Amino acid sequence: MNKTGKIIVLNGTSSSGKTTVAREIQSNSSEIYLLCSLDAFWDMTPHGIPAGSVNFPNMKLALARSVKALAETGHNVIVDIIFCGLKTYNEFKQELKGFNVSLIKIYCPLEELIKRELARGDRKPGLAESQLDSVHSGVIYDLSINTSAGNSSECAQNIINSLRV
Numbered sequence: 001m002n003k004t005g006k007i008i009v010l011n012g013t014s015s016s017g018k019t020t021v022a023r024e025i026q027s028n029s030s031e032i033y034l035l036c037s038l039d040a041f042w043d044m045t046p047h048g049i050p051a052g053s054v055n056f057p058n059m060k061l062a063l064a065r066s067v068k069a070l071a072e073t074g075h076n077v078i079v080d081i082i083f084c085g086l087k088t089y090n091e092f093k094q095e096l097k098g099f100n101v102s103l104i105k106i107y108c109p110l111e112e113l114i115k116r117e118l119a120r121g122d123r124k125p126g127l128a129e130s131q132l133d134s135v136h137s138g139v140i141y142d143l144s145i146n147t148s149a150g151n152s153s154e155c156a157q158n159i160i161n162s163l164r165v
């Protein structure tokens with residue numbers, strides 16, 4: 001069997017900068033990482049059925065199992081996810097037990113999140129704020145990154161240096 005891959009989980013609200021930082025890690029790590037993002041899973045939904053846990057309650061569990069399959073077959077994976085409550089965190093812990101997992105808190109002050117949401121224009125205003133209370137609640141992290149304290153490549157470099165990847 002292949003050596004199992006490493007897993008870096010980036011958890012944070014919408015607009016906290018997860019995808020941007022993940023892409024920078026991919027570009028600057030000395031190792032090859034695939035990006036497995038919740039956005040890509042929501043992109044699979046058909047027209048007319050809104051993405052989200054109401055219509056697809058097991059989608060984050062499916063993502064966790066997909067990450068497990070990738071790592072089991074030797075792929076390093078960065079996961080870009082929004083836990084929103086302990087259910088998904090617990091599912092990830094259960095599914096990825098025994099794997100080399102680093103859990104990174106990606107956060108950003110509300111004032112900056114609101115500015116980013118406005119600038120992007122592709123996220124419903126207030127989405128990030130609605131996730132703020134639940135996204136990190138009860139989660140034990142290996143590392144915390146404030147994406148308002150440095151640009152995305154500096155944030156990624158902090159992660160690369162800390163994890164030595």
Ligand SMILES: Nc1ncnc2c1ncn2[C@@H]1O[C@H](COP(=O)(O)OP(=O)(O)OP(=O)(O)O)[C@@H](O)[C@H]1O
Pocket residue numbers: 012013014015016017018019020021039080116120123147148149150151152153155
């Ligand atoms: N230091 C930073 N790190 C990451 N992103 C930043 C940073 N500073 C500004 N941004 C900007 O924040 C915006 C949101 O970034 P991104 O799409 O990566 O967030 P996200 O957490 O993946 O959001 P979503 O969950 O809604 O997909 C982007 O326009 C990005 O350029």
